[in-house]
Amino acid sequence: MPTPRPDLEPDGSLSREEMESLQHEIADAAVFEDQFAFDPAHLSNPLEATTAGSSATEPPIVVGVDQSFLTNDAGEQDRALSAVVAMRGGVVIERAHAVTSLEIPYIPGLLAFREGGPILAALAELSVDPDLLVFDGSGRIHFRQAGIATHVGVVLDVPSIGVAKSLLCGEPQGGLENRAVGTRVPIEANARVDAPDGTLLGYAVQTRQYDSPNRSINPLYVSPGHRVGPGTAADIVLELATSYKLPEPVRLADQYATDAKEPLE
């Protein structure tokens, strides 16, 4: 993992005002457009990946990140377990995890200050260098355009994408019910977001759907973290969601976070 920028690291001991101020700095430093070297196509197929470029080209390393929580004797969540799964060409090449004590409770909009520390600790255990980080949570879809995907992406200056299962803020530009796989509905800034109204924050992306129009699967809310534009972020998530609704690196990190805590409780 690259060396983190110490001045921007999420610190759970900061005051709320300091946290929000830091988020403005993060948003200013963030790049919400494509700025990476790897080929965003064929991220998930090993054969395509190895034959796509020249013999010297390696498929990019995509790292999924997710957390689970541990409970103390009093029955309260006191520790976070962060799990990271590194994949290349659709194949898992390394996993790592870290357990840290929690500094603050969950507060909407301040998730990075609760889970950012454990995530950086887990990424530090990784021997490979990530080309792309995929998070379970928002990126630019955030009150101050600095969700956890953006925050960690900027601190490490690594391209990143936010994938949330529910919408934190912003206004979907169209219906989200019963959309076909591949559909992407723009999410624009509204009054709750610290950005001009109408700013494109990300997309509601349909990676799975039922055959019958009776029931409907909820979309994923995909937004740029850092150095990835909204359209490319949606493309990549669809590319990585090969077997399930969630992109494979995140799904495996989710599973690993659950499995790794079992021997600890």
Place this chain on the structure above:
DNA sequence: GCGACAG
């Protein structure tokens, strides 16, 4: 004051 609110 009321409503909204990633994991």
Place this chain on the structure above:
DNA sequence: ATCTTGTCGC
């Protein structure tokens, strides 16, 4: 996030 049974549908 986490606590949890049954139930509908392919």
